[in-house]
Amino acid sequence: xxxxxxxxxxxxxxxxxxxxxxxxxxxxxxxxxxxxxxxxxxxxxxxxxxxxxxxxxxxxxxxxxx
Amino acid sequence: xxxxxxxxxxxxxxxxxxxxxxxxxxxxxxxxxxxxxxxxxxxxxxxxxxxxxxxxxxxxxxxxxx
DNA sequence: ACTAAAAGTATAATATATTTTACATAAAGC
DNA sequence: GCTTTATGTAAAATATATTATACTTTTAGT
Numbered sequence: 001x002x003x004x005x006x007x008x009x010x011x012x013x014x015x016x017x018x019x020x021x022x023x024x025x026x027x028x029x030x031x032x033x034x035x036x037x038x039x040x041x042x043x044x045x046x047x048x049x050x051x052x053x054x055x056x057x058x059x060x061x062x063x064x065x066x
Numbered sequence: 067x068x069x070x071x072x073x074x075x076x077x078x079x080x081x082x083x084x085x086x087x088x089x090x091x092x093x094x095x096x097x098x099x100x101x102x103x104x105x106x107x108x109x110x111x112x113x114x115x116x117x118x119x120x121x122x123x124x125x126x127x128x129x130x131x132x
Numbered sequence: 133a134c135t136a137a138a139a140g141t142a143t144a145a146t147a148t149a150t151t152t153t154a155c156a157t158a159a160a161g162c
Numbered sequence: 163g164c165t166t167t168a169t170g171t172a173a174a175a176t177a178t179a180t181t182a183t184a185c186t187t188t189t190a191g192t
Contacts, residue, residue, distance in 0.1 A: 025180070026181050027138095027139090028140095029179080035141090037179095039107060041179065041180085043067070046122070049123055055121045056123055082169065083168080092152075097169070097170065098150085101170075106149080133192105134191100134192085135192085137189085139187080139189085142185085143182105145183105146181075147179075149178070149179085150177070151176075153172100155170105161165090162164085
């Protein structure tokens with residue numbers, strides 16, 4: 001599993017903390033997702049999708065073995 | 067939050083058990099998601115997305131208050 | 133080099149998702 | 163009515179996501 005959160009966040013010129021606030025989650029959650037420590041819930045993935053204007057499928061990419 | 071799993075499953079003429087097997091989860095998980103007891107993980111949502119040929123966003127729809 | 137802001141990391145606590153087992157109900161065919 | 167298959171439901175156990183607190187490291191500006 002791979003994701004583009006860090007890149008999309010950079011496009012919007014947001015810090016992890018700003019993104020966390022916009023999504024009503026903690027900064028650690030954003031950091032953990034960017035560092036691939038775990039996947040977000042579908043709810044959070046959909047909120048990110050809305051915020052970045054991309055589908056969940058575009059933000060989170062399945063890889064071999066997932 | 068709303069989802070179209072039951073309808074898409076019907077289109078494919080699959081039982082909950084068949085869908086569960088195809089996705090490597092338990093039948094109860096499928097049932098619980100269809101009955102909106104909880105949301106799947108993003109991993110499972112993406113697998114469903116692949117199987118049905120729809121984006122996660124098309125399968126799971128945010129509503130007011132989510 | 134100093135400072136401040138941002139990002140990374142760790143651990144424990146809580147919340148949510150998933151499994152397993154088991155039983156109850158609904159629908160369909162015979 | 164009986165049987166079978168599909169669906170609904172429940173409780174306990176496990177796995178995973180999220181939070182809170184706190185500390186370290188990196189980065190950028192001065």
